Amino acid sequence: MLTLNVNAKSRQYKINIKRGILEKLGDHIKLLYKGKRLLVITDTNVSRLYKEKIDRTLSEYFKVDFIEVEPGESSKSFKTMEICCEKLAQLNITRSDLIVAFGGGVVGDLAGFISATYLRGVDFIQVPTTLLSQVDSSVGGKVAINLESGKNLVGNFYQPKAVFIDPDLLSTLDEKYFSDGMAEVIKYGCIRDEKLFNNLKECTDINKIIEEIIYTCCEIKADVVGEDELDKGIRMILNFGHTIGHGIEKVFDYKKYSHGEAVAIGMYVISKNSEKLGLTKMGTADEIKNLLEKYNLSYELPVVEEKNLIDAIKKDKKRTGEYLKIILLKEIGNCYIKKIKSDEIKNYI
Ligand SMILES: NC(=O)c1ccc[n+]([C@@H]2O[C@H](COP(=O)([O-])OP(=O)(O)OC[C@H]3O[C@@H](n4cnc5c(N)ncnc54)[C@H](O)[C@@H]3O)[C@@H](O)[C@H]2O)c1
Ligand SMILES: [Zn+2]
Numbered sequence: 159m160l161t162l163n164v165n166a167k168s169r170q171y172k173i174n175i176k177r178g179i180l181e182k183l184g185d186h187i188k189l190l191y192k193g194k195r196l197l198v199i200t201d202t203n204v205s206r207l208y209k210e211k212i213d214r215t216l217s218e219y220f221k222v223d224f225i226e227v228e229p230g231e232s233s234k235s236f237k238t239m240e241i242c243c244e245k246l247a248q249l250n251i252t253r254s255d256l257i258v259a260f261g262g263g264v265v266g267d268l269a270g271f272i273s274a275t276y277l278r279g280v281d282f283i284q285v286p287t288t289l290l291s292q293v294d295s296s297v298g299g300k301v302a303i304n305l306e307s308g309k310n311l312v313g314n315f316y317q318p319k320a321v322f323i324d325p326d327l328l329s330t331l332d333e334k335y336f337s338d339g340m341a342e343v344i345k346y347g348c349i350r351d352e353k354l355f356n357n358l359k360e361c362t363d364i365n366k367i368i369e370e371i372i373y374t375c376c377e378i379k380a381d382v383v384g385e386d387e388l389d390k391g392i393r394m395i396l397n398f399g400h401t402i403g404h405g406i407e408k409v410f411d412y413k414k415y416s417h418g419e420a421v422a423i424g425m426y427v428i429s430k431n432s433e434k435l436g437l438t439k440m441g442t443a444d445e446i447k448n449l450l451e452k453y454n455l456s457y458e459l460p461v462v463e464e465k466n467l468i469d470a471i472k473k474d475k476k477r478t479g480e481y482l483k484i485i486l487l488k489e490i491g492n493c494y495i496k497k498i499k500s501d502e503i504k505n506y507i
Contacts, residue, residue, distance in 0.1 A: 160373045165384040166299060169317040173297060173376050175369060180208065180285070180324040184215035187283065190320055191256050196220040197246065199269035200260040201229040204287050207330050212260060212285075223249050227268065231412070234268050234303045236312075242268070243276050253277045256319070262288035262335070263295035267310070270301030274316035284321040288331055289339025290418065292323045293346070293375035298383040298393075308473075309412070315388060323376075325368045333454070338418030340364075340453040341399075341425075346375045348425060348446060349398045352491030358449055395493050398485040399425030402459075402507060405471035409462055422450050426457035431506045432486045437496075439489040446490075459507065467507060472500050 159176040174186065187196070196216055200209070205226045216222045225245050227233040251257075257280055259269030266284055273282035286296035302313025328336065347355030354374050361367055379396065386393040403424030406415050415423075430443035447457045474482070482500050487493050 160369065162373065162376055162380050164297065164317070164321075164380040166317050166387040168299070168315070168387060169319075171318060171320050173321040173323065173380065175323040175325070175373055175376070177326045177369060178324060179322055180211055180327065181215055183212060183285065183322060184218045184220070186320075186322060187216070187256070187258075188219045191281070191283075193254050193256060194221055195251070195255040196222045196258055197225065197249065197251050197255060198222060198258045198260050199225045199227070199242065199265060199272065201233065201262075201265050202226050203229045204261045204265070208260070208287070208327070216258075223251075227265070229264070231264060231304065231309075233264055234310075236303060238268065239272060239303055242272055246272070246276055251276070251280065253280055255280060257282040258285060259283070259296075259318075260285045260287065261291070262286065263291045266291050266295050267300075267302050267313070270299075270316055270318070271303055271313055274301055274314040279316070281319045282316075284318045286321070286323060287327045288335050289328055289372075290335070290342055291339075292325070292328075292372050293339060294342045294379065296321050296323070297376055297379045299387065300389075317387075321376075323372060325372060328365075328368065334416070337454045338416050341418035341422040341450075341455055343371060343375055344446070344449055344453065344455075345396075345398050345421065345425060346378045347449075348429075348487055348490060349395050349485070349493040350378045350491060352489075355445075355449070355490050359452070364453075392495075394483055394495055395485050398487070398493055399423075399428065401471055401474060401482065401484050401503070402427050402467075404474050405467050405507075406460065406462070408470040408473075409466050410460075415460075419455060422455035423457055423459060426450060427459050428484065428506050429487055435505065438487050442487055442489055464504070464507070468504055471503050471507075 162173040257273045259266045273280050284296035286292045299315045299317035301316050302310035305311040399421040403421035406420040432438040450457045
């Protein structure tokens with residue numbers, strides 16, 4: 159088993175990565191939780207595929223209840239949260255019980271936010287089931303739901319008690335969701351790890367090395383979160399490609415481009431333009447482009463009214479007043495934060 163420590167100020171915990179770990183989840187949870195009850199929050203897709211398996215291992219030691227939500231972004235809502243919290247209350251879940259978030263980023267964010275707020279905080283464990291959630295959303299403690307006005311606008315920083323990652327679960331994941339996660343994997347290589355970038359370039363079968371890849375990504379995220387849990391400084395580097403990416407997602411009303419697809423374009427476009435401005439080593443954007451293509455991700459900015467895209471970017475919640483902080487690469491594996499006037503973003507798209 160590969161393990162990693164996350165040393166966030168509010169809580170220290172372990173990320174455990176192992177093929178097939180789901181089947182032994184009960185044994186692992188038993189070591190860090192002395193209570194008797196578990197409440198698993200999942201979505202109906204994940205439940206259909208894995209409920210029996212997770213129930214079998216957890217029921218060896220605990221009384222287990224399940225809450226299943228509809229798959230998809232719309233479940234990150236006050237409505238779904240309210241329904242879930244009512245169920246928790248009906249089931250008499252107390253502060254000494256444990257919640258298990260079993261699903262992709264949607265389930266992780268929703269179950270995490272419920273855990274952070276129900277009875278003012280119940281411990282929870284992340285068992286992420288998509289590549290994106292295994293390399294990104296399950297680590298670092300950002301939990302949230304959406305508003306009509308925008309994504310992730312209501313949330314908290316609330317670290318899990320542990321994260322258990324089973325790469326075997328990815329075998330049932332739709333290819334498009336796998337590619338989505340690959341955009342974040344490529345991002346980690348770009349900002350911090352040239353070796354990871356080169357491994358991705360050279361490998362002929364990603365599935366064979368996926369366990370190490372997930373470990374490396376989690377290691378980078380854990381390192382950054384350990385330094386800046388509350389996203390006031392260095393954690394911003396995880397936003398490479400996201401400023402333009404969020405703009406693209408928003409302009410197309412979150413329908414045409416998934417998060418990973420939009421981030422992929424964002425990483426290429428910002429690097430191409432920062433090369434032109436002499437801020438990034440020549441050839442970097444092409445390297446990114448080649449890797450994105452290899453993992454079935456597009457890189458070209460879609461046809462879009464420039465003003466609309468700029469407006470969408472300027473509304474990003476990461477903006478501070480008249481300024482935007484963007485992440486640029488010096489070269490692959492080496493990034494920095496640059497503060498620009500909001501209007502200057504047009505030079506980067
Ligand atoms: N908290 C954070 O730090 C953070 C970071 C990045 C993204 N996010 C959030 O993550 C969410 C996206 O997460 P996601 O990409 O995992 O999407 P998701 O949770 O919607 O999962 C994608 C789809 O795959 C299905 N699925 C999940 N696991 C499966 C499996 N093993 N086999 C087959 N199907 C499976 C789901 O039912 C769903 O239909 C967004 O809401 C985003 O805001 C949060
Ligand atoms: Zn992202």
